Amino acid sequence: MKIHDAQFLLSTTNLAELPPPAYAEIAFAGRSNVGKSSLINSLAQRKKLVRTSNKPGATRGINFFRLTLEGGAMLDLVDLPGYGYAQRSKKERRSWGPLIESFLSTRPGLRAVVPIIDVRRGIEEDDLDLIDYLESIDLGIYLVATKIDKIPRHQRKLRVEALRKEAGRRVFPYSSETGEGREALFRSLLRAASIELPRDPESAGSAAEG
């Protein structure tokens, strides 16, 4: 699936400044430095749509991006500020914060949320909190374990299976570095956004044979 166009719309800490809901929205959340912005770049097939950094706290506000997909459908991607940032106050550090909560509970176009964890660190308390909250407001959850390229290939399956058991839900392994896992995640997100999938050339081939 090709992305025809990817635009940065705005960055803000004020929900009133967000664009009115126009298209399906998918939000990306996770601890600071986990790789949220990199994952958005990778999904959008752009190197520098979103600023990434090896210092935590790169994304402070809510960042809005708009994709034009193959076939013309539009999809908005929302990069949420990272939580658990060690240099903030202790109280702030524990929760993922009122800004994220207000965003998640007030956007009528929001179809799904992608909580992102580092495959090496696993699920931490803040992440569980967020997942519980998403469940409580009935939002679709697509849990991603990213930086899969950082663990040896032969350990990946076992690690992802352990995370799946711990979370009690499907885990999407991902690498923004290599693009591994992109197709599977993107297809699921499009389905969540009710965007029709382009035909899979392989299954189209076998259907024609049978």
Ligand SMILES: Nc1nc2c(ncn2[C@@H]2O[C@H](COP(=O)(O)OP(=O)(O)OP(=O)(O)O)[C@@H](O)[C@H]2O)c(=O)[nH]1
């Ligand atoms: N090897 C590898 N590195 C990654 C991957 N994803 C992100 N990184 C690196 O991890 C660091 C943080 O990535 P960001 O995408 O900026 O993380 P973020 O979650 O947006 O961080 P904040 O905006 O600070 O919350 C950067 O140095 C990235 O290059 C990945 O899949 N594999």
Ligand SMILES: [Mg+2]
């Ligand atoms: Mg970021």
